[in-house]
Amino acid sequence: MKAAQFAEHGRRDVLEYDEFEDPEIGRDEVLVDVKAGALNHLDVFTRMGLGALERLDLELPHIPGSDAAGVVEEVGEDVARFEPGDRVAVAAGLACGHCEFCRDGEPTMCTDYRIIGEHVRGVHSEQAAVPADNLVPVPDHVDWEIAAAAPLVFQTAWRMLVTRAQLRPGESILVLGASGGVGHAAVQIADYLGAEVYATASTDEKLNYAAEVGADHTINYDEEDFADAVADATDGRGVDVVVDHIGKATWQDSLHSLAKGGRVVTCGATTGRDPETDINSIFWNQLEIYGSTMGSPGEVDDVLELVWEGAFEPRIRETLPMSDIERAHEIIEEREGFGKVVVVPDSEL
Numbered sequence: 001m002k003a004a005q006f007a008e009h010g011r012r013d014v015l016e017y018d019e020f021e022d023p024e025i026g027r028d029e030v031l032v033d034v035k036a037g038a039l040n041h042l043d044v045f046t047r048m049g050l051g052a053l054e055r056l057d058l059e060l061p062h063i064p065g066s067d068a069a070g071v072v073e074e075v076g077e078d079v080a081r082f083e084p085g086d087r088v089a090v091a092a093g094l095a096c097g098h099c100e101f102c103r104d105g106e107p108t109m110c111t112d113y114r115i116i117g118e119h120v121r122g123v124h125s126e127q128a129a130v131p132a133d134n135l136v137p138v139p140d141h142v143d144w145e146i147a148a149a150a151p152l153v154f155q156t157a158w159r160m161l162v163t164r165a166q167l168r169p170g171e172s173i174l175v176l177g178a179s180g181g182v183g184h185a186a187v188q189i190a191d192y193l194g195a196e197v198y199a200t201a202s203t204d205e206k207l208n209y210a211a212e213v214g215a216d217h218t219i220n221y222d223e224e225d226f227a228d229a230v231a232d233a234t235d236g237r238g239v240d241v242v243v244d245h246i247g248k249a250t251w252q253d254s255l256h257s258l259a260k261g262g263r264v265v266t267c268g269a270t271t272g273r274d275p276e277t278d279i280n281s282i283f284w285n286q287l288e289i290y291g292s293t294m295g296s297p298g299e300v301d302d303v304l305e306l307v308w309e310g311a312f313e314p315r316i317r318e319t320l321p322m323s324d325i326e327r328a329h330e331i332i333e334e335r336e337g338f339g340k341v342v343v344v345p346d347s348e349l
Helices: 041-048 051-055 144-149 151-164 181-192 204-212 226-233 251-256 279-284 297-309 322-333
Strands: 002-006 015-019 029-038 067-075 087-090 127-131 135-137 172-175 196-201 217-220 239-243 258-266 288-291 316-321 340-344
Touching: 002 322, 015 322, 029 087, 029 144, 041 322, 067 127, 067 144, 087 144, 135 297, 144 316, 144 340, 151 181, 151 239, 151 258, 151 288, 151 297, 172 181, 181 196, 181 204, 181 239, 196 204, 196 226, 204 217, 217 226, 226 251, 251 258, 251 279, 316 322, 322 340
Parallel strands: 172 196, 172 239, 196 217, 239 258, 258 288, 316 340
Antiparallel strands: 002 015, 029 067, 029 127, 029 340, 067 087, 087 135
8 A cells, every 4th residue: 555654753855655564454453445634733743753752662664644534444353333334534542441541431541542643653544454442433424524634633622622621601712723723623612612712823814714613803923912912802801711732832821811710721732842831820810721632432422423413614724645745744834724634545536
């Protein structure tokens, strides 16, 4: 088969689309004929060897990609949930199933938690062997691009807002980086939950898209300080919740954007993981800080059912042949456009 891959960590030019050994499935795995994959900023970090990979030895060459959808081609002998011909999408979180957190129903807190495409071989390939537990059914009416683009970002945003921050109707929320995958999912979920939504982006075009998917107020962070803009818009009160997946560049302003007793929830740090932090603001304003990672199988099912029904829509900024994987990474790295980047195996074009 052909697959997007890299044999060493580095810049985009380490990527290639070439022959790779065909996957072999285990007893509890499914062979998926991939129809479309989607990128996340995680793919850039994995390619560069950043984040958790700085402390791990990743088997190379590596196939990146945590999001994909396709048709079941073959099932392992212990698989009962799926059969050949089924339409499926990948839910990328891997948990051990037996640690204290897994046994307590919190697989995303597993002591050996891993993500397909980051810690183990990914799914940006013509075929992929995926544990049956990491697949969700896709209805016939759902396009492959939507099925591939939805799982990672919508499960992440759903857990952040519903489970961790427990966003309530009538509360106000600031979503940073609303043009990205998690950001544009968070805007839609917050609007669905009945919150007043503030969203930031770097261009008027991106802000217009954010408004289309549910933002009530938009802030161009290249033209004004978003913390000052929030203070002006709320008469100095601040918002109840901030979604910050940006990290170092925005952390202080995120804290300063919160109302007394406000909550900040984070799932990533694309600009750096070691920001300065205003401890005085945290204790004086009695702020709460929530970390959040991916979503549990139940959370995945809940939010994807809403995607399949059309309540939420993954916006696709561009669809490319998988052989253009270098360009796909460039779009993510350079923050071009609004929404998700999808790649399709060349054999499917």
